[in-house]
Amino acid sequence: MIRVVIIEDIKEIREGLQMLINGSDGYICVQTFANGEDAIEKLPSLCPDVALMDINLPGINGIEAVHILKPKCPDTLFIMSTVYEDDESVFESLKAGASGYLLKKTTPVKILEAITEVFQGGSPMSGQIARKVIATFHQKDAIDGSELLTEREKEILKSLAKGLRYKEIAAELSIKLETVRSHVRNIYEKLQVQSRTEAINRVRGN
Numbered sequence: 589m590i591r592v593v594i595i596e597d598i599k600e601i602r603e604g605l606q607m608l609i610n611g612s613d614g615y616i617c618v619q620t621f622a623n624g625e626d627a628i629e630k631l632p633s634l635c636p637d638v639a640l641m642d643i644n645l646p647g648i649n650g651i652e653a654v655h656i657l658k659p660k661c662p663d664t665l666f667i668m669s670t671v672y673e674d675d676e677s678v679f680e681s682l683k684a685g686a687s688g689y690l691l692k693k694t695t696p697v698k699i700l701e702a703i704t705e706v707f708q709g710g711s712p713m714s715g716q717i718a719r720k721v722i723a724t725f726h727q728k729d730a731i732d733g734s735e736l737l738t739e740r741e742k743e744i745l746k747s748l749a750k751g752l753r754y755k756e757i758a759a760e761l762s763i764k765l766e767t768v769r770s771h772v773r774n775i776y777e778k779l780q781v782q783s784r785t786e787a788i789n790r791v792r793g794n
Contacts, residue, residue, distance in 0.1 A: 590707050593636040594620040595627045595653065596669070597645050601692070605640060608696050615703065624648035632660045638703050641686070643670040643677055651680050658685030665706045678717055688712040736778045737791070744771045749788045 592609050594617060596602040602620050609617040618634055621627040624645045631639065639657075643650035654666045667688035668681040678689055688706045690699065691714045702712035737745065740761075747757040754772070758765045776782065779790045 590615050590638060590703060591618050591634075591636045592616065592703060593618060593627070593631055593634060593639045593664075595622075595624065595631075595639060595645065595650065596620070596642045597622050598642075601642075605699070608699065609703075612700055615700065624650065624653035627653055628656050631657055631664070635661060636664055637707055639664055639666045640699075640703075641666050641668050643668055643672070643681065651677070651684050654681065654686055655684040667702055667706055667712065689717045690714050691717070737775060741771050741775050741778075742791075744768060745775055745787060745791060748772070748784050 592615055594602055594605050594609075596605065599622070602622065606617045606620055609615045618636055619630070621630070625647055627639075627641075628648065639661075641650040641654055645653065648656075650668060650670075654668070657664070658666065665688070666686045667690060668677075668686045669690050669692055670677060671692045681689055688702055688711055690702055690712065694702070694714055698714075705712040743761060744757055747760060752760065754765055754768045758768045761768075775787055779787050781787045781790055
């Protein structure tokens with residue numbers, strides 16, 4: 589029996605989900621909450637297997653609630669529910685500790701399948717959400733590489749990888765120290781990193 593908690597502010601949706609879960613073999617809804625504050629206060633004592641969490645709650649939103657609840661309920665698996673599929677909400681939810689992400693238009697059968705999937709170790713997502721996640725990783729791959737850098741910047745990055753200091757790089761390449769600093773700033777900006785190590789790791793083959 590998979591024990592489920594529902595956090596949803598719209599009464600009709602909350603009660604509909606409760607009826608769906610309690611009317612299906614292998615599932616039981618142990619509690620429902622209309623806001624994040626009540627869930628934060630009472631959910632830890634319930635220790636449900638799965639929590640269906642609406643993102644757009646009044647007061648503390650679903651993402652903030654998961655961020656607070658996950659450390660208190662490490663074994664509870666959170667599936668986010670929302671009418672939106674914007675990239676920021678998806679990734680903020682996953683970063684907060686969610687294990688799945690469904691659109692509210694998901695069919696009842698798919699909702700039950702998602703609860704089972706996450707309980708068994710999966711990460712259920714609506715098709716539209718999964719495509720957004722994949723597209724984002726493809727975009728990251730597209731900017732991941734030395735193709736973003738000029739030949740001089742590649743030379744400097746290789747020198748950084750060897751552990752040389754800026755003065756040593758300037759001497760090795762016969763350029764001014766300030767020129768090295770300027771190139772390094774450009775490298776960091778192009779690769780969207782903040783450190784030498786991140787820059788080296790971002791460029792494959794160096």
